[in-house]
Amino acid sequence: MTLSEELSWRGFVNQMTFADITDLDETTRTFYWGVDPSADSMTIGNLAAAMLVRQFIEHGYTPILLIGGATGMIGDPDGKKQERDLLTLEQISANKAAISEQYKRIFAGKNFEIVDNYDWFKDYNYLDFLRDIGKHAPLTQMLDRDFVQARVGEGGAGISYAEFSYSLIQGFDFLHLYREKGASLQLGGSDQWGNMIAGTQLIRRIAGGEAHVFSTPLIINKQTGVKFGKSEGGAVWLDPAKTSPYKFYQFWLNCDDETSEDLVKVYTLLDRDTVGALITNHQVNPGERALQKTLAREVTDLVHGRERRESVERVTDVLFNGRQFGDLTDDDITALAAEIPVVGYQSLISVLVSAGVCESNGEAKRLIAAGSVMINGQKITENCEITDISLVKKGKNSFVLVRG
Secondary structure: OOHHHHHHHHOOOOOEOOOOHHHHHOOOOEEEEEEOOOOOOOEHHHHHHHHHHHHHHHOOOEEEEEEOOOHHHOOOOOOOOOOOOOOOHHHHHHHHHHHHHHHHHHOOOOOOEEEEOHHHHOOOOHHHHHHHOHHHOOHHHHHOOHHHHHHHOOOOOOOOHHHHOHHHHHHHHHHHHHHHHOEEEEEEEHHHHHHHHHHHHHHHHHHOOOOEEEEEOOOEOOOOOOEOOEEOOEEOEOOOOOOOHHHHHHHHHOOOHHHHHHHHHHOOOOOHHHHHHHHHHHHHOHHHOHHHHHHHHHHHHHHHOHHHHHHHHHHHHHHHOOOOHHHOOHHHHHHHHOOOOEEOOOEHHHHHHHOOOOOOHHHHHHHHHOOOEEEOOEEOOOOOEOOOOEEEEEOOOEEEEEOO
Protein backbone atom coordinates (compact mmCIF):
# COMPACT_ATOMS: atom_id res chain seq x y z
CA MET A 1 0.00 0.00 0.00
CA THR A 2 1.03 3.60 -0.48
CA LEU A 3 1.59 5.73 2.60
CA SER A 4 -1.73 7.54 2.15
CA GLU A 5 -3.58 4.23 1.85
CA GLU A 6 -1.78 2.84 4.90
CA LEU A 7 -2.59 5.86 7.04
CA SER A 8 -6.24 5.88 5.98
CA TRP A 9 -6.70 2.16 6.62
CA ARG A 10 -5.06 2.31 10.03
CA GLY A 11 -7.16 5.29 11.14
CA PHE A 12 -4.26 7.71 11.50
CA VAL A 13 -5.82 10.58 9.53
CA ASN A 14 -7.14 13.66 11.32
CA GLN A 15 -6.11 17.05 9.91
CA MET A 16 -3.36 18.04 7.49
CA THR A 17 -2.16 21.05 5.56
CA PHE A 18 -1.78 19.04 2.35
CA ALA A 19 -4.39 19.69 -0.34
CA ASP A 20 -4.85 15.93 -0.66
CA ILE A 21 -3.51 13.05 1.39
CA THR A 22 -2.07 11.47 -1.76
CA ASP A 23 0.48 14.32 -1.78
CA LEU A 24 2.30 12.21 0.81
CA ASP A 25 2.96 9.60 -1.87
CA GLU A 26 4.59 12.02 -4.31
CA THR A 27 7.86 12.60 -2.48
CA THR A 28 9.50 11.68 0.81
CA ARG A 29 10.42 14.38 3.29
CA THR A 30 12.39 14.97 6.46
CA PHE A 31 9.94 15.28 9.34
CA TYR A 32 9.96 15.68 13.08
CA TRP A 33 7.89 14.52 16.01
CA GLY A 34 8.44 15.47 19.61
CA VAL A 35 7.58 14.69 23.22
CA ASP A 36 7.99 17.01 26.19
CA PRO A 37 9.75 15.52 29.24
CA SER A 38 6.82 16.27 31.56
CA ALA A 39 7.26 12.77 33.02
CA ASP A 40 9.99 10.14 33.06
CA SER A 41 8.08 7.96 30.61
CA MET A 42 5.80 8.13 27.63
CA THR A 43 2.31 6.65 27.80
CA ILE A 44 0.45 4.52 25.29
CA GLY A 45 -1.13 7.76 24.10
CA ASN A 46 2.34 8.88 22.99
CA LEU A 47 2.89 5.39 21.59
CA ALA A 48 -0.02 5.84 19.17
CA ALA A 49 1.72 8.87 17.67
CA ALA A 50 5.00 6.92 17.64
CA MET A 51 3.31 4.23 15.54
CA LEU A 52 2.25 6.95 13.11
CA VAL A 53 5.91 7.93 12.94
CA ARG A 54 6.83 4.30 12.25
CA GLN A 55 4.56 4.30 9.18
CA PHE A 56 6.28 7.35 7.73
CA ILE A 57 9.68 5.76 8.35
CA GLU A 58 8.59 2.49 6.71
CA HIS A 59 7.66 4.51 3.60
CA GLY A 60 11.02 6.21 3.25
CA TYR A 61 10.62 9.45 5.21
CA THR A 62 13.57 10.71 7.29
CA PRO A 63 12.75 11.11 11.01
CA ILE A 64 13.94 13.61 13.60
CA LEU A 65 12.81 12.75 17.12
CA LEU A 66 12.67 15.76 19.41
CA ILE A 67 12.84 15.84 23.19
CA GLY A 68 11.41 19.11 24.47
CA GLY A 69 14.00 20.14 27.03
CA ALA A 70 13.03 23.79 26.49
CA THR A 71 9.28 23.40 26.04
CA GLY A 72 9.29 20.99 28.98
CA MET A 73 10.45 23.85 31.19
CA ILE A 74 7.11 25.57 30.49
CA GLY A 75 4.67 22.71 29.81
CA ASP A 76 2.03 22.59 27.11
CA PRO A 77 -1.10 24.33 28.46
CA ASP A 78 -3.41 22.94 25.76
CA GLY A 79 -6.12 20.82 27.37
CA LYS A 80 -5.14 21.94 30.88
CA LYS A 81 -7.70 23.80 32.98
CA GLN A 82 -5.09 25.40 35.21
CA GLU A 83 -1.42 26.34 35.31
CA ARG A 84 1.07 23.48 35.39
CA ASP A 85 3.55 23.09 38.23
CA LEU A 86 7.06 23.68 36.92
CA LEU A 87 9.53 20.81 37.05
CA THR A 88 13.04 21.27 38.41
CA LEU A 89 15.96 21.21 35.98
CA GLU A 90 17.08 17.94 37.58
CA GLN A 91 13.66 16.36 36.93
CA ILE A 92 13.66 17.55 33.34
CA SER A 93 17.17 16.18 32.78
CA ALA A 94 16.22 12.75 34.17
CA ASN A 95 12.99 12.70 32.16
CA LYS A 96 14.84 13.56 28.94
CA ALA A 97 17.23 10.65 29.42
CA ALA A 98 14.37 8.24 30.08
CA ILE A 99 12.37 9.31 27.03
CA SER A 100 15.47 9.11 24.84
CA GLU A 101 15.89 5.46 25.86
CA GLN A 102 12.25 4.77 24.99
CA TYR A 103 12.78 6.34 21.56
CA LYS A 104 15.66 3.94 21.04
CA ARG A 105 13.53 0.95 22.04
CA ILE A 106 10.48 1.82 19.91
CA PHE A 107 12.50 2.76 16.83
CA ALA A 108 15.21 0.12 17.20
CA GLY A 109 16.76 -0.82 13.87
CA LYS A 110 15.68 2.43 12.17
CA ASN A 111 17.83 5.40 11.23
CA PHE A 112 16.80 8.47 13.21
CA GLU A 113 18.28 11.49 14.94
CA ILE A 114 17.35 12.62 18.46
CA VAL A 115 17.47 16.36 19.13
CA ASP A 116 16.73 18.50 22.20
CA ASN A 117 15.22 21.94 21.68
CA TYR A 118 17.02 23.19 24.80
CA ASP A 119 20.20 23.09 22.71
CA TRP A 120 19.04 25.94 20.46
CA PHE A 121 17.11 27.88 23.10
CA LYS A 122 19.64 27.97 25.95
CA ASP A 123 21.76 30.73 24.41
CA TYR A 124 18.99 32.64 22.62
CA ASN A 125 18.80 36.19 23.94
CA TYR A 126 15.27 37.16 25.03
CA LEU A 127 15.22 40.48 23.19
CA ASP A 128 16.62 38.86 20.06
CA PHE A 129 13.86 36.23 20.22
CA LEU A 130 11.18 38.91 20.46
CA ARG A 131 12.66 40.81 17.51
CA ASP A 132 13.40 37.78 15.34
CA ILE A 133 10.42 35.58 16.13
CA GLY A 134 7.83 37.32 18.29
CA LYS A 135 7.49 40.14 15.77
CA HIS A 136 6.09 37.63 13.27
CA ALA A 137 3.49 36.03 15.58
CA PRO A 138 0.11 37.82 15.41
CA LEU A 139 -1.42 38.10 18.88
CA THR A 140 -4.95 37.66 17.55
CA GLN A 141 -4.17 34.14 16.34
CA MET A 142 -2.68 33.19 19.69
CA LEU A 143 -5.69 34.61 21.54
CA ASP A 144 -8.08 32.62 19.34
CA ARG A 145 -6.74 29.30 20.60
CA ASP A 146 -9.46 27.31 22.38
CA PHE A 147 -7.40 26.64 25.50
CA VAL A 148 -6.61 30.36 25.83
CA GLN A 149 -10.27 31.29 25.56
CA ALA A 150 -11.17 28.68 28.18
CA ARG A 151 -8.50 29.88 30.59
CA VAL A 152 -9.12 33.63 30.28
CA GLY A 153 -12.90 33.49 29.89
CA GLU A 154 -15.45 33.71 32.67
CA GLY A 155 -14.70 31.10 35.32
CA GLY A 156 -11.29 30.31 33.80
CA ALA A 157 -8.23 29.83 35.98
CA GLY A 158 -6.18 32.33 33.99
CA ILE A 159 -2.98 31.77 32.07
CA SER A 160 0.58 32.95 32.58
CA TYR A 161 2.65 34.66 29.91
CA ALA A 162 4.94 31.60 29.95
CA GLU A 163 2.20 29.12 29.06
CA PHE A 164 0.61 31.58 26.64
CA SER A 165 3.94 31.66 24.77
CA TYR A 166 4.25 27.88 24.52
CA SER A 167 2.98 27.62 20.94
CA LEU A 168 5.43 30.29 19.81
CA ILE A 169 8.30 28.33 21.35
CA GLN A 170 7.19 25.11 19.65
CA GLY A 171 6.66 27.02 16.41
CA PHE A 172 10.28 28.14 16.54
CA ASP A 173 11.35 24.50 16.87
CA PHE A 174 9.85 23.83 13.45
CA LEU A 175 11.51 26.91 11.97
CA HIS A 176 14.88 25.90 13.41
CA LEU A 177 14.63 22.33 12.16
CA TYR A 178 13.46 23.59 8.75
CA ARG A 179 16.50 25.82 8.48
CA GLU A 180 19.12 23.55 10.00
CA LYS A 181 17.99 20.06 9.01
CA GLY A 182 15.56 20.51 6.14
CA ALA A 183 12.50 19.35 8.08
CA SER A 184 9.40 20.33 6.12
CA LEU A 185 6.79 18.20 7.94
CA GLN A 186 5.72 17.87 11.55
CA LEU A 187 3.66 14.98 12.91
CA GLY A 188 1.59 14.99 16.09
CA GLY A 189 -1.66 14.23 17.83
CA SER A 190 -4.79 16.22 17.09
CA ASP A 191 -4.33 18.14 20.35
CA GLN A 192 -1.10 19.60 18.89
CA TRP A 193 -2.70 21.08 15.77
CA GLY A 194 -2.53 24.73 16.87
CA ASN A 195 1.06 24.44 18.07
CA MET A 196 2.11 22.76 14.83
CA ILE A 197 0.39 25.36 12.65
CA ALA A 198 2.32 28.07 14.49
CA GLY A 199 5.48 26.54 13.06
CA THR A 200 4.30 26.52 9.45
CA GLN A 201 3.32 30.19 9.77
CA LEU A 202 6.76 31.17 11.08
CA ILE A 203 8.43 29.25 8.26
CA ARG A 204 6.30 31.06 5.69
CA ARG A 205 6.67 34.54 7.22
CA ILE A 206 10.33 34.42 8.22
CA ALA A 207 11.99 31.93 5.87
CA GLY A 208 9.61 32.32 2.92
CA GLY A 209 9.28 28.54 2.81
CA GLU A 210 6.52 25.97 2.73
CA ALA A 211 6.08 23.34 5.40
CA HIS A 212 3.27 21.00 6.38
CA VAL A 213 1.75 19.32 9.41
CA PHE A 214 -0.14 16.06 9.74
CA SER A 215 -2.13 15.14 12.85
CA THR A 216 -3.57 11.85 14.01
CA PRO A 217 -6.74 11.44 16.10
CA LEU A 218 -6.47 10.87 19.82
CA ILE A 219 -7.38 7.27 20.60
CA ILE A 220 -10.73 6.98 22.37
CA ASN A 221 -12.19 3.92 24.09
CA LYS A 222 -15.44 3.44 22.18
CA GLN A 223 -17.14 1.77 25.11
CA THR A 224 -16.43 4.54 27.63
CA GLY A 225 -15.68 7.60 25.51
CA VAL A 226 -12.56 8.16 27.62
CA LYS A 227 -9.20 9.15 26.12
CA PHE A 228 -7.32 5.92 25.59
CA GLY A 229 -4.56 5.02 27.96
CA LYS A 230 -6.37 6.21 31.06
CA SER A 231 -7.53 3.75 33.69
CA GLU A 232 -8.65 3.89 37.30
CA GLY A 233 -5.03 3.95 38.37
CA GLY A 234 -4.06 6.65 35.86
CA ALA A 235 -2.09 6.44 32.63
CA VAL A 236 -0.68 3.27 31.12
CA TRP A 237 3.06 3.93 30.97
CA LEU A 238 5.82 2.46 28.82
CA ASP A 239 8.23 2.41 31.76
CA PRO A 240 8.07 -1.04 33.46
CA ALA A 241 8.63 0.62 36.84
CA LYS A 242 5.44 2.67 36.41
CA THR A 243 3.27 0.07 34.65
CA SER A 244 4.65 -3.46 35.04
CA PRO A 245 4.97 -5.62 31.91
CA TYR A 246 2.28 -7.88 33.42
CA LYS A 247 -0.20 -5.04 33.88
CA PHE A 248 0.79 -3.63 30.48
CA TYR A 249 0.06 -6.98 28.80
CA GLN A 250 -3.21 -7.40 30.72
CA PHE A 251 -4.35 -3.93 29.65
CA TRP A 252 -4.33 -4.95 26.00
CA LEU A 253 -5.63 -8.43 26.71
CA ASN A 254 -8.71 -6.98 28.42
CA CYS A 255 -9.66 -4.47 25.71
CA ASP A 256 -13.19 -4.86 24.40
CA ASP A 257 -13.78 -6.36 20.95
CA GLU A 258 -14.77 -3.17 19.13
CA THR A 259 -11.86 -1.13 20.45
CA SER A 260 -9.40 -3.97 19.78
CA GLU A 261 -10.32 -4.05 16.08
CA ASP A 262 -9.14 -0.43 15.85
CA LEU A 263 -6.14 -0.79 18.13
CA VAL A 264 -4.58 -3.70 16.26
CA LYS A 265 -4.27 -1.37 13.25
CA VAL A 266 -2.82 1.51 15.26
CA TYR A 267 -0.46 -0.25 17.65
CA THR A 268 0.97 -3.05 15.51
CA LEU A 269 2.81 -3.29 12.20
CA LEU A 270 0.80 -6.30 11.05
CA ASP A 271 -0.21 -6.01 7.41
CA ARG A 272 -3.75 -5.57 6.13
CA ASP A 273 -4.31 -9.21 5.14
CA THR A 274 -3.08 -10.49 8.51
CA VAL A 275 -5.25 -8.04 10.43
CA GLY A 276 -8.26 -8.81 8.25
CA ALA A 277 -7.93 -12.53 8.85
CA LEU A 278 -7.42 -11.94 12.56
CA ILE A 279 -10.58 -9.84 12.87
CA THR A 280 -12.64 -12.29 10.81
CA ASN A 281 -11.49 -15.21 12.96
CA HIS A 282 -12.26 -13.25 16.11
CA GLN A 283 -15.78 -12.47 14.93
CA VAL A 284 -16.37 -16.18 14.32
CA ASN A 285 -14.69 -17.32 17.56
CA PRO A 286 -14.76 -14.36 19.98
CA GLY A 287 -14.31 -16.61 23.00
CA GLU A 288 -10.76 -17.45 21.95
CA ARG A 289 -9.85 -13.75 22.22
CA ALA A 290 -7.19 -14.29 19.55
CA LEU A 291 -7.46 -10.64 18.55
CA GLN A 292 -6.67 -9.35 22.03
CA LYS A 293 -3.93 -11.94 22.55
CA THR A 294 -2.22 -10.91 19.31
CA LEU A 295 -2.57 -7.22 20.18
CA ALA A 296 -1.11 -7.78 23.66
CA ARG A 297 1.75 -9.86 22.26
CA GLU A 298 2.72 -7.39 19.53
CA VAL A 299 2.62 -4.25 21.67
CA THR A 300 4.37 -5.85 24.64
CA ASP A 301 7.12 -7.16 22.34
CA LEU A 302 7.62 -3.65 20.97
CA VAL A 303 7.77 -1.90 24.34
CA HIS A 304 9.27 -4.53 26.66
CA GLY A 305 10.82 -7.13 24.37
CA ARG A 306 9.96 -10.71 23.54
CA GLU A 307 11.61 -12.26 26.61
CA ARG A 308 9.59 -10.23 29.09
CA ARG A 309 6.41 -10.79 27.10
CA GLU A 310 6.91 -14.56 27.14
CA SER A 311 7.42 -14.39 30.91
CA VAL A 312 4.17 -12.46 31.30
CA GLU A 313 2.35 -15.01 29.15
CA ARG A 314 3.60 -17.88 31.29
CA VAL A 315 2.42 -16.09 34.44
CA THR A 316 -0.94 -15.35 32.83
CA ASP A 317 -1.36 -18.97 31.76
CA VAL A 318 -0.58 -20.22 35.27
CA LEU A 319 -3.07 -17.82 36.85
CA PHE A 320 -5.94 -18.21 34.42
CA ASN A 321 -5.37 -21.00 31.89
CA GLY A 322 -4.38 -24.04 33.95
CA ARG A 323 -0.67 -24.04 33.23
CA GLN A 324 1.48 -25.72 35.87
CA PHE A 325 3.08 -23.48 38.48
CA GLY A 326 6.29 -25.47 38.08
CA ASP A 327 6.67 -24.09 34.54
CA LEU A 328 7.55 -20.67 35.93
CA THR A 329 11.18 -19.57 36.10
CA ASP A 330 12.66 -17.71 39.05
CA ASP A 331 12.29 -14.45 37.11
CA ASP A 332 8.65 -15.29 36.36
CA ILE A 333 7.98 -15.83 40.07
CA THR A 334 9.67 -12.54 40.91
CA ALA A 335 7.40 -10.79 38.42
CA LEU A 336 4.37 -12.61 39.83
CA ALA A 337 5.29 -11.54 43.36
CA ALA A 338 4.89 -7.92 42.33
CA GLU A 339 1.28 -8.52 41.23
CA ILE A 340 -0.33 -10.64 43.97
CA PRO A 341 -0.14 -10.93 47.78
CA VAL A 342 2.95 -12.72 49.11
CA VAL A 343 3.13 -14.46 52.51
CA GLY A 344 5.60 -16.74 54.25
CA TYR A 345 5.29 -20.48 54.84
CA GLN A 346 2.38 -21.34 57.15
CA SER A 347 -0.87 -23.30 57.23
CA LEU A 348 -3.28 -22.93 54.32
CA ILE A 349 -5.92 -21.34 56.56
CA SER A 350 -3.37 -18.82 57.84
CA VAL A 351 -2.26 -18.08 54.27
CA LEU A 352 -5.81 -17.22 53.18
CA VAL A 353 -6.46 -15.01 56.19
CA SER A 354 -3.09 -13.26 56.40
CA ALA A 355 -3.18 -12.47 52.67
CA GLY A 356 -6.62 -10.92 53.09
CA VAL A 357 -8.47 -13.21 50.67
CA CYS A 358 -10.55 -14.58 53.56
CA GLU A 359 -11.89 -12.53 56.44
CA SER A 360 -11.70 -15.26 59.07
CA ASN A 361 -10.43 -18.77 59.84
CA GLY A 362 -14.03 -19.99 59.65
CA GLU A 363 -14.49 -18.65 56.12
CA ALA A 364 -11.19 -20.21 55.07
CA LYS A 365 -12.21 -23.60 56.49
CA ARG A 366 -15.55 -23.53 54.67
CA LEU A 367 -13.96 -22.65 51.34
CA ILE A 368 -11.33 -25.37 51.72
CA ALA A 369 -13.96 -27.96 52.59
CA ALA A 370 -16.05 -26.90 49.59
CA GLY A 371 -13.12 -27.50 47.22
CA SER A 372 -12.81 -23.78 46.35
CA VAL A 373 -9.10 -23.57 47.14
CA MET A 374 -6.19 -24.90 45.08
CA ILE A 375 -2.46 -25.21 45.68
CA ASN A 376 -0.37 -25.31 42.50
CA GLY A 377 -3.43 -26.31 40.49
CA GLN A 378 -4.59 -29.10 42.83
CA LYS A 379 -7.82 -28.86 44.82
CA ILE A 380 -7.30 -29.02 48.57
CA THR A 381 -10.14 -30.10 50.86
CA GLU A 382 -8.50 -29.84 54.27
CA ASN A 383 -6.03 -27.60 56.04
CA CYS A 384 -2.32 -28.32 55.53
CA GLU A 385 1.08 -26.78 56.10
CA ILE A 386 2.72 -25.12 53.10
CA THR A 387 6.49 -25.48 53.28
CA ASP A 388 7.52 -25.04 49.64
CA ILE A 389 7.08 -22.11 47.26
CA SER A 390 3.50 -22.40 46.08
CA LEU A 391 0.61 -20.60 44.38
CA VAL A 392 -2.67 -20.64 46.29
CA LYS A 393 -5.83 -19.86 44.36
CA LYS A 394 -9.23 -19.07 45.87
CA GLY A 395 -12.13 -19.12 43.47
CA LYS A 396 -11.38 -17.77 40.00
CA ASN A 397 -9.41 -14.59 40.57
CA SER A 398 -7.85 -14.52 44.06
CA PHE A 399 -4.21 -15.59 44.31
CA VAL A 400 -1.52 -15.73 46.97
CA LEU A 401 2.16 -16.55 46.48
CA VAL A 402 3.65 -18.47 49.40
CA ARG A 403 7.41 -18.44 49.78
CA GLY A 404 10.03 -18.15 52.48
